[in-house]
Amino acid sequence: MPAPARGEIVRQIGQALRDKLEPLGKLVSLEMGKIKPEGIGEVQEYIDVCDFAVGLSRTIGGHVFPSERPGHALMEMYNPIGVVGVITAFNFPVAVYGWNSAVAMACGDTLLWKGAPTTPLVSVATTKIVASVLEKNGLPGAVSSLCCGGAEIGNAIAKSEKVPLVSFTGSTAVGRKVALTVQERFGRHLLELGGNNAILVDKSADIDMVVRAALFACVGTAGQRCTTTRRLIIHDDKAYTNFMSRVGDPLEEGILYGPMHSQQGVDGYLETLEQIRKEGGKLEYGGKVIDRDGFYVEPTIVTGLPHNSEVVHKETFAPIVYLLRCYSLEEAIEWNNEVKQGLSASLFTQDLGNVFKWLGPKGADTGIVNINIPTNGAEIGGAFGGEKHTGGGRESGSDAWKQYMRRSTCTINYTKDLPLAQGLKFE
Structure with missing residues (x-):
């Protein structure tokens, strides 16, 4: 099937998702x-990536290079890689599959998806929407296949040589195992792993912007985003002590903060609080399980810990943020970069000179580098992913599509002569 025809299928998938935007979004909230x-925003993200992939289907390209040999053409071609295995996490049960599936389908690949075992209803509903479009166009619904289950399914996908690319989203610990398993058979892996993200507050920052941005960055999704802000590195001149809501049913209007996903998340929250106390940290706010039905915990603000303490360097998938006082932008950048993860980081500043320090080679070492916006809430047009223990993967926009294709360097001789490269004579 030509790429533009594949793009038309993806366009229809985007429309089918639009038709189910609110009910599917509510199902995400419920589960x-x-x-x-x-x-709802998560489903919209899948729709937006479909729009991106439709355009991509008309622009998938290669390159034509000048050949050093007369009468020769040198070019690159991209072809589908085959089956893409997609293993997603509970915190984004729709959007991350959308990043992979829309782009992979435009590239000509088929998919085998293992969603999180705790969000099977969302996985089934999403797959049914996609399969219905495929079948209306005379294609097998299995072009976008789903296999529900636990770690045994993910392990089988990682081991299978029939799956040339495995896209995994989850913890760094599990991602390391996936990478080794896939690499052992010389497959490709695309990893989106942990983050220990920081907002740096320069002495020239607009504090009102910082507070509004930090609220969403720290407690959005109850701290269960890989891009959640876990460290606030604040310049001493910026009223450090000033950094000292609405909680309820996530389906109710006006609620800003819902429950954690499971008891496992609550347990991790409580274990980290115990470690904070042992290391001498002070809870400025929060630190308790909320007494109501569901997995509700208080957003927690911690002070009194050094920037390089063990608990500060650990990613806890919960709404806990550490306030750290620094005395220069250079020091703040050094602290930002010293953690093992390298996903997202933000600088709040009104100083133009600091902008380019932050973006330059001695600035942030993360895959996502922001100025005057929070660490989370990325647009789909740019590639999403991070460095170091975040895995190095890139999904969604930009040229992330290249990971889903097989690249060939092609040389065509349209003469009767056989000159060799580098002027080599073999006669």
Whole structure:
């Protein structure tokens, strides 16, 4: 099937998702626990990636290079890689599959998806929407296949040589195992792993902007985003002590903060609080399980810990943020970069000179580098992913599509002569 025809299928998938935007978004809220606007926003993200992939289907290209040999053409061609295995996490049960599936389908690949075992309803509903479009166009619904289950399914996907690319989203610990398993058979892996993201507050920053941005960055999705802000590195001149809501059913209007996804998340929250106390940290706010039905915990603000303490360097998938006082932008950048993860980081500043320090070679070492916006809430047009223990993967926009294709360097001789490259004579 030509790429533009594949793009037409993806366009129809985007429309089918638009038709189910609110009910599917509510199902995300019901099963995952994020508030309804976030659940609907997640489905909208899949729709937006479909729009991107439709355009991509008309622009997938290669390159033509000048050949050093007379009468020769040198070019690159891209072809589908085949089956893409997609293993997604509970916190984004729709959007991350959307990043992979829309782009992979435009590239000509088929998919085998293992969603999180705790969000099977969302996985089934999403797959039914996609399969219905495929079948209306005379294609097998299995072009976009779903296999529900636990770690045994993910392990089988990682081991299978029939799956040339495995896209995994989850913890760094599990991602390391996936990478080794896939690499052992010389497959490709695309990893989106943990983050220990920081907002740096320069002495020239607009504090009102910082507070509004940090609220969403720290407690959006109850701290269960890989891009959640976990460290606020604040310049001493910026009223450090000033950094000292609405909680309820995530399906209700006006709620900003819902429950955590599971008891496992609550347990991790409590274990980290115990470690904070042992290391001498002070809880400025929060630190308790909320007494109501569901997995509700208080957003927690911690002070009194050094920037390089063990608990500060650990990613806890919960709404806990550490306030750290620094004395220069250079020091703040050094602290930002010292953690093992490298996903997202933000600088709030009104100083133009600091902008380019932050973006330059001695600035942030993360895959996503922001100025005057929070660490989370990325647009789909840019590639999403991070460095170091975040895995190095890139999904969604930009040229992330190249990972879903097989690249060939092609040389065509349209003469009767056989000159060799580099002027080599073999006669």
